[in-house]
Amino acid sequence: MSYGFTCTKCGSSDLDYQRLARVTEPVIIHPDERVEYGPTTIDNTEEFEADRFFVCRECGKRLQIWNRPATKEADLIEYLRMTPEQRTKMLHNDLDYLVEQMEAELYLQKAKTRMTGNDW
Numbered sequence: 038m039s040y041g042f043t044c045t046k047c048g049s050s051d052l053d054y055q056r057l058a059r060v061t062e063p064v065i066i067h068p069d070e071r072v073e074y075g076p077t078t079i080d081n082t083e084e085f086e087a088d089r090f091f092v093c094r095e096c097g098k099r100l101q102i103w104n105r106p107a108t109k110e111a112d113l114i115e116y117l118r119m120t121p122e123q124r125t126k127m128l129h130n131d132l133d134y135l136v137e138q139m140e141a142e143l144y145l146q147k148a149k150t151r152m153t154g155n156d157w
């Protein structure tokens with residue numbers, strides 16, 4: 038049994054840690070309406086945990102634990118500890134889980150409405 042990452046989509050074993058950053062380029066508009074873009078600035082001062090993902094280097098598929106992305110090292114370990122069967126099963130159960138979540142959310146909304154006496 039191999040202990041490590043194997044993409045459930047493409048089978049690759051190369052893993053990347055993807056971090057989202059804001060990339061901006063100043064816009065220069067010339068009198069002749071020519072538009073030019075200046076040097077790129079990468080702003081990674083604002084970092085959010087939710088903007089970090091473990092992704093497959095080959096196909097870019099994000100590692101998911103149920104319906105949430107794996108963003109921390111602890112998530113990665115949790116993912117790696119699952120058997121390939123669990124990972125595959127998880128993919129198939131994704132939709133069911135989402136429906137459950139939505140129903141729970143709806144229930145909460147109704148409960149809130151009752152409490153505040155807000156009639157929509």
Ligand SMILES: [Zn+2]
Nearest residue numbers: 044047093096
């Ligand atoms: Zn892949």
